[in-house]
Amino acid sequence: MAKRRRYQFLKLIASGGFGDVYLCKEINPNGIDRLVAVKLLKSQWSDNKEIVSRLQDEARLLALLRHRNIINVFDLTSLHGRAAIIMEYLEGIDLSLIISIMKSSGKRTPLRISLEICAAAAAALDAAYNQPPFPGENPLKVIHRDIKPSNIMLDVEGMVKVLDFGVAYSKFEHRASETAELQFGSLEYMAPERLIFEPETPSTDLYSLGLTLFECILGEPFGKTSPKEEKHTLMVEDRLRKLATSLRVPEPFKKEILSLLAGALTYKPQHRISAVEFSQRSRNLARNIKGIELIAWAEKAIPVLKKSVPASAQEGSLRGRYIEEDIAPVEEVNDDETEIRSKKIQPANDSKLSFMDVGPLVEDEDGGTELFDNSDKTAKISDARNSYFDQEETIDIGEDKVNPSTQKHDRDATAEIEDTFVGGDFPIDPYEDSIESAIVRPVTFQEPDTPKSRSKKGLVLGLIFMMIASVCALIFRDSIITLLNPPPPVEPKPAVKKVIQPVKPEPVEIEEPPEDAVVFFSNRDDVKKIRISCDGQKAKSRKGALNFLEVDAANECKLQIIKKNRKRILVTVKNVKRGRYECLADEKEVCAREEK
Numbered sequence: 293m294a295k296r297r298r299y300q301f302l303k304l305i306a307s308g309g310f311g312d313v314y315l316c317k318e319i320n321p322n323g324i325d326r327l328v329a330v331k332l333l334k335s336q337w338s339d340n341k342e343i344v345s346r347l348q349d350e351a352r353l354l355a356l357l358r359h360r361n362i363i364n365v366f367d368l369t370s371l372h373g374r375a376a377i378i379m380e381y382l383e384g385i386d387l388s389l390i391i392s393i394m395k396s397s398g399k400r401t402p403l404r405i406s407l408e409i410c411a412a413a414a415a416a417l418d419a420a421y422n423q424p425p426f427p428g429e430n431p432l433k434v435i436h437r438d439i440k441p442s443n444i445m446l447d448v449e450g451m452v453k454v455l456d457f458g459v460a461y462s463k464f465e466h467r468a469s470e471t472a473e474l475q476f477g478s479l480e481y482m483a484p485e486r487l488i489f490e491p492e493t494p495s496t497d498l499y500s501l502g503l504t505l506f507e508c509i510l511g512e513p514f515g516k517t518s519p520k521e522e523k524h525t526l527m528v529e530d531r532l533r534k535l536a537t538s539l540r541v542p543e544p545f546k547k548e549i550l551s552l553l554a555g556a557l558t559y560k561p562q563h564r565i566s567a568v569e570f571s572q573r574s575r576n577l578a579r580n581i582k583g584i585e586l587i588a589w590a591e592k593a594i595p596v597l598k599k600s601v602p603a604s605a606q607e608g609s610l611r612g613r614y615i616e617e618d619i620a621p622v623e624e625v626n627d628d629e630t631e632i633r634s635k636k637i638q639p640a641n642d643s644k645l646s647f648m649d650v651g652p653l654v655e656d657e658d659g660g661t662e663l664f665d666n667s668d669k670t671a672k673i674s675d676a677r678n679s680y681f682d683q684e685e686t687i688d689i690g691e692d693k694v695n696p697s698t699q700k701h702d703r704d705a706t707a708e709i710e711d712t713f714v715g716g717d718f719p720i721d722p723y724e725d726s727i728e729s730a731i732v733r734p735v736t737f738q739e740p741d742t743p744k745s746r747s748k749k750g751l752v753l754g755l756i757f758m759m760i761a762s763v764c765a766l767i768f769r770d771s772i773i774t775l776l777n778p779p780p781p782v783e784p785k786p787a788v789k790k791v792i793q794p795v796k797p798e799p800v801e802i803e804e805p806p807e808d809a810v811v812f813f814s815n816r817d818d819v820k821k822i823r824i825s826c827d828g829q830k831a832k833s834r835k836g837a838l839n840f841l842e843v844d845a846a847n848e849c850k851l852q853i854i855k856k857n858r859k860r861i862l863v864t865v866k867n868v869k870r871g872r873y874e875c876l877a878d879e880k881e882v883c884a885r886e887e888k
Contacts, residue, residue, distance in 0.1 A: 295321035296617040299330060299371065301610040310337055311347070314610060315381060328366065331377040332610075338374050350457050351377045356425040356432060361416035363445075363453045370618040384447030384594055385601060386455070387508065391441055393600045395511045403541065403549075404583040406508035411574035412452035413444050413501055418567035420454075421494045435492050439500035440481040441507060448594045450587030480516050484559055487519040495561035498570060502556030505574075509549075510535050521559045528557050529862065541581060548577060805840035810868055812851060812883055813838040814875045822875065823852040826868060845869050851883060 300317040307313070316330045337343040354365040354377075367378040387409065394401050420434035436443075436457060443456045479487075483499035486492065503514045514531055518524045532550050539546045552573050555565040565573075578586075765772065805811045812822055814837040822839040824831035826846035831839050841849075846868040853861040853875060863875060865883050875883040 297321070297369075298614050298616045299328075301330075301613050301615065303611060305329060310334060310343055312610075318378070319614075327381045329379045329381040330371075331379060332371060333375040335374060344375050347375045347377065353432070353434065353457050354379075357420055357423075357434065357457075358425070359416050359419040359423070361412045361452050361454055362420065363455055371615045373618060382445055382447045382451075382453055384445050384451075384453075384590075385598055386442045387444040387446065387504070388441035389601055390446065390597060391507060391511060393597050400511045401508050402583050402589065403509060403539075404578045404581045405586055405589050406505060407574045407578040407581070408586040409444065409446060409452050410501060410505040410508065411571045411578065413439070413454055413504070414498070414567045414571035414574065416452075416454040417494065417497050417501065418571065421567070435494060436497045436500075437492065438478060438481075439497050439504060440478050441504050444504065446586075446590055446594065448590055450585075450590035452586075480513055482517075483561070484517055484519050484521075484524055485561055487517070493561050494567060495564040498556050498564055498567055499561075501567075501570065502553055505556075506531070506535065506553060510538060524559050525860070528554065529860075545577065545581060548573070552577070805838070806842060808844065808870060809840040809842045810846065810849070810870055811838065811840040811872045812849075812875055813872065814853065814877075816876050818855050818857065819853060819876065820856045821854045823854070825850045843870070851875065 298319040300319065302315045302317060305313040305315050311331050311333045314330045314332060316328055317325060318328045319325050331347075333344065333347055348368065351365050351368040354363060363382070364380040365377060366380070369376050369378060390401060417436060417439070420432065420436065422431050424431050434457070436454070438456060439454075443454065445453045445455055447453070481500040481503050483496045486496060506514045515527070517527060532553060535553070536546060536550055539549065541549075552565075552570065556570060558564045810824075810826065812824055814822065816837065819837035821833070821835065822837060823833065824839050824841050826841050826843055826849040829841065829843065829846075831841040847866065849865045849868045851863040851865065853863060855861070861876070861881055863881060863883050865873065869885070872886045873883040874886060877884065
C-alpha cells in the first residue's frame with residue numbers, strides 16, 4: 293500500500309472568512325520533508341460546492357501562472373474532508389502590515405522601496421493576463437480583482453509575491469466555478485467601473501495597484517472613489533496635491549511620480565497606462581532616486597518588522613496536530629457477471645495524480661469502454677461521489693474478487709479460443725478473469741478515415757459550396773449583370789464652381805452681470821466655462837467664459853475653469869471683493885482683480 297503524506301501543523305499564519313493559512317511541515321514517505329503553507333478551507337464551508345470550486349480554481353490557476361512575483365502552488369489535496377492548497381512558505385509580511393507598522397513608528401515606507409514593490413506587482417499582473425501557461429497556448433487573461441496592500445507580500449530576501457487569486461477572473465478549461473454577477477474584492481480599492489458593474493479589464497487591477505502605491509508613499513489610504521466622473525476627477529486631483537506636498541524629491545522626480553499615479557487612476561479604463569508601462573516607469577524612478585535597494589532593505593527591515601507584528605489572538609484549532617491526507621472509500625460496483633469490492637484507494641506508485649487532469653467522468657450506459665492491461669493489478673474508476681476533488685481513483689482488484697460462478701470462460705474454453713485464433717490477434721473479452729484492471733470511460737464513436745469516407749466528405753463539402761454559390765448569385769444578380777454588360781461611358785459635364793460661404797458661428801448669449809456682484813471672466817478663446825464657489829455658495833452654471841456671484845465680498849472663492857479641450861484648471865482667490873476678476877491672463881493660472 294502506498295504511503296500518504298502527513299502534515300504537522302506548526303502555527304496559524306493568517307485567517308480569513310473562508311479559510312485559514314497554516315505553517316506546516318510536510319512529511320513525505322520518501323524522507324524528503326519541507327516547510328509549506330497550507331491554505332485549509334474552514335469546516336463550515338466544506339459542503340458548499342461554490343466555495344470548494346473557487347478554492348480548486350485558485351490552486352489550478354496558480355499552478356498555471358509561472359512568474360517569480362506570483363506565489364507558487366505545489367499541490368491540491370484534502371485533509372479531514374476539507375479542501376487544502378499546498379503552497380510555498382514565505383518568510384515575510386504583507387505590505388499592509390509594513391505600512392501600518394511604519395506609520396505607528398512615525399515613519400513612512402521609503403519611496404524607492406514603495407516603487408520597487410509596486411513595479412514587481414505590476415510585472416506579475418502583466419504576466420497573469422498576457423503570458424501563456426505553455427508554449428503555443430493562449431494566455432489565461434487573468435484579472436486578479438482584489439489587488440490591495442494585504443495581498444502583496446515581501447520576504448526577507450526582497451522577493452515580492454502577489455497573493456490570493458481566490459476571486460480572480462480567468463479563462464482556462466479546467467475552471468470549476470462559474471462567475472456570478474457578484475462584486476468580489478475590497479470597495480476601498482475598486483476602480484470606478486467596478487462600482488457601476490461595467491466589464492472588468494486589466495486596467496481594473498492597475499487602478500487598484502495605483503491606489504496601493506499611493507498608500508505606500510503617503511502612509512494612508514486613498515479612500516473609496518466615486519462612480520461619477522466629475523467627482524472622481526476632483527478627488528484624484530485633491531489627493532495628488534496632498535501627496536505632492538509630502539514628497540521630498542527633486543521637482544522632475546515629483547512630476548514623474550504624480551504623472552505615473554495620474555495615468556493609473558484615470559476614470560476611463562481605456563485611458564489608463566498598461567501594467568508594463570507602470571512597471572517600467574516605476575523601476576526607472578526607483579533606480580534614479582537615492583536610497584537603499586529593496587533586497588538590502590528587506591534583509592534588515594523585515595525581521596524587525598515581523599517582531600512588531602501583534603501576536604494573533606487565534607492559535608488555530610489544528611496547531612500541533614499531525615494530519616494525514618484523506619483517502620475516501622469506493623462504493624461497491626456490481627454488474628451481472630462481475631463484482632468488484634475495494635479495501636483502499638491508492639495512488640499509482642509510478643505516477644502522481646495531478647489536480648490539473650481530474651474531473652468527473654460521466655457514466656453512459658450506451659457508451660463503450662476502454663480496456664487497459666496493468667501489471668500493478670489496479671484500476672482507475674472516476675466517480676464524483678467517491679472523491680472530494682472529483683479525482684480519478686485507483687483501487688486494488690485481486691483475483692479473489694471475481695466470483696468464479698460468474699466467469700464467462702474457464703481454462704478449457706480459453707485454451708479452445710487460443711487454438712482457434714493461433715497466428716492472429718486474440719480478442720479481448722471484458723469479462724475474462726485474465727483482465728485484471730480497467731478504466732471505465734465513455735468512448736465516442738469515430739468513423740474510420742478511409743478513401744471512401746474522405747470522398748464522401750468531399751462530396752458533401754462540394755454540395756455545400758455549390759449551394760452557397762447559387763445563393764450568392766441570386767443575391768448579387770444585378771451586380772453581376774452590370775459587371776458583364778457595362779453601360780456606355782457618359783461624357784463628363786463641365787464642373788461648376790460653387791462658392792462656399794463661410795458659416796459664422798452663432799454667438800453665445802452671455803448674461804450680463806449686475807453691478808453689485810463678483811465677476812470672473814477670461815478673454816482666452818479656449819475657455820469654455822467657469823464654475824464658481826465662494827465660501828460654500830455656488831454660482832449658477834452659465835455658458836461662456838464669464839460667470840458671477842451676487843455677493844459683496846468673500847473670504848475665499850474656488851474656481852474651476854474648463855477649457856474646450858476638457859482640461860480643467862483649479863484656481864483659488866482669497867479676500868474677494870465686489871468687482872471684475874480676469875483669469876488666465878498672460879498664460880498665468882491666476883485670477884486678478886481689475887483696477888478701476
